[in-house]
Amino acid sequence: MSSKDYRIKFPFSYPKIKIGRKIMSSGAQNVAKQLEAFCKQKGADLFGIADLKPASAFLASHGDPIAMGFPRAISIGMQVNDMIVENHTPEEPRGKSLYWHHVYEVVSASLNFLTYDMSRWLTRHGWDALPVPASMPYDLKKRQGVISHKLPAHLAGLGWIGKNCLLLTQEFGPRIRFASVLTDAPLPVGQTKDKKCGKCRICIDACPVKAFTNVEFSPLDAVDVRFDAAKCSEYRSKHPCGICVASCPIGNTAKKRRRDTRI
Numbered sequence: 001m002s003s004k005d006y007r008i009k010f011p012f013s014y015p016k017i018k019i020g021r022k023i024m025s026s027g028a029q030n031v032a033k034q035l036e037a038f039c040k041q042k043g044a045d046l047f048g049i050a051d052l053k054p055a056s057a058f059l060a061s062h063g064d065p066i067a068m069g070f071p072r073a074i075s076i077g078m079q080v081n082d083m084i085v086e087n088h089t090p091e092e093p094r095g096k097s098l099y100w101h102h103v104y105e106v107v108s109a110s111l112n113f114l115t116y117d118m119s120r121w122l123t124r125h126g127w128d129a130l131p132v133p134a135s136m137p138y139d140l141k142k143r144q145g146v147i148s149h150k151l152p153a154h155l156a157g158l159g160w161i162g163k164n165c166l167l168l169t170q171e172f173g174p175r176i177r178f179a180s181v182l183t184d185a186p187l188p189v190g191q192t193k194d195k196k197c198g199k200c201r202i203c204i205d206a207c208p209v210k211a212f213t214n215v216e217f218s219p220l221d222a223v224d225v226r227f228d229a230a231k232c233s234e235y236r237s238k239h240p241c242g243i244c245v246a247s248c249p250i251g252n253t254a255k256k257r258r259r260d261t262r263i
Contacts, residue, residue, distance in 0.1 A: 032187045038121070039076055042114055046077035046169065046176065048156025051189040055151055058219075064146040070130065070182035072189070073152035076115060077169070077176045078107050080245070082255050085175050090208050090241040100240035103177065108134035111179035118181045127185040134179040143229050149178035157190030161217035164203040164244040165227045168195075173251025174244070206247040209235045 036047040050073045052059065059067050080103060088099040115131040122129035132146045150167045153159060159169035166174040196216055204212045211231040215221070223229065235241060245251065 028186060028188055031185070035074070035118070035121070035187075039114065039118065042117070043078060043110055044076045044114060045079045046075070046153075046158050046171065046178075048075045048153065048158045048190045049073070049187045050075060050152035050155035052152065052155070052182075055155065058151065059147065062144055062148065066130065067132075067147045067182060070128070070184055072183050072185060072187055073147070073155075074118065074181040074183060074187075075149065075153040075156045075158060075178055076111060076118070076180070077153065077158060077172075077178045078111050078114075079172050080107055080175045080177060082175065082251075085242065085246045085251070088240065088242065088246075090235075090239050090243050092240060094238065094240050097240040099242055103240075103242070104135055107177045108179075111177060115179045115181050119183075122181070122183050122185055127183055129185070130182040132180045132182060134177055143233060147180060147182070149180050152180050153178045155190070155192055157193050160193045160195040162203070162248065162250070163197045163201070163214060163216060163226065164207075164212060164248060165217070165223070166244060166248070168248065168250045169254075171254055173254045174248050175251045175254070200249065202249060203244045203247050206243045208241065208243060211235075212244070 032049060039047050052067075052071055052073055056068065084099050084102045088097060094100045111134040112131070115133075119129035119131040130146075132149070134149065136145075150161065150165075153167050154161060159167040162168045162174065164174065167176070167178065168174050169176055201214055204210075204214045209228075209231040211228045213226055213228075215226045217226065232241075
């Protein structure tokens, strides 16, 4: 089956909201709620809005200069299927991996269509908006894209950064993919969550190339304090891996919680 078969159908029906370049506080809350409902109706599992101004220094050194022109980012997350996460091995070739296909051909593609349609909605109502794809384009030499999707998701309060350098969410652990829409719409923002992995080192020990250093996240540290990106990138050039996603107990706990409350 080609990736076309997974595409979200367009056009969507847009929420009918009359807004201009200025939004009063109560109006901004209303717009944000309707945007969230719009995204979740179309397949998003998590939705949040981030204030990018506190991260301006990081964006200047770890992203595309175009991101510097936007004060807000809308973060949208979509769950990665539990069974696919749990039933693959890191050694399997990428070309034969259901995990790789699901993450990059299905989930990432769905996020890309959704963020693009979100940007259309915002620009139709007078705001600048830039959809940032879930995966590409990506500077392989610098190992960075337009913006790290973990940044707005973290700033929006959707989760926290674990020792595995992934965003861990209460609802899905790390079993989720994110994409972002940068905008100048003055929408209300979320609050950052900061939790710790503590003594847990399951993902550290599970990593086949030992790319993690067992150091907790700090926004003051460079990434290489916690993570050897070169080791990870070299291994993933041939193998789908994803062991840091599958092994994290936060994801297992979230799955059990959903099963315990199922109808």
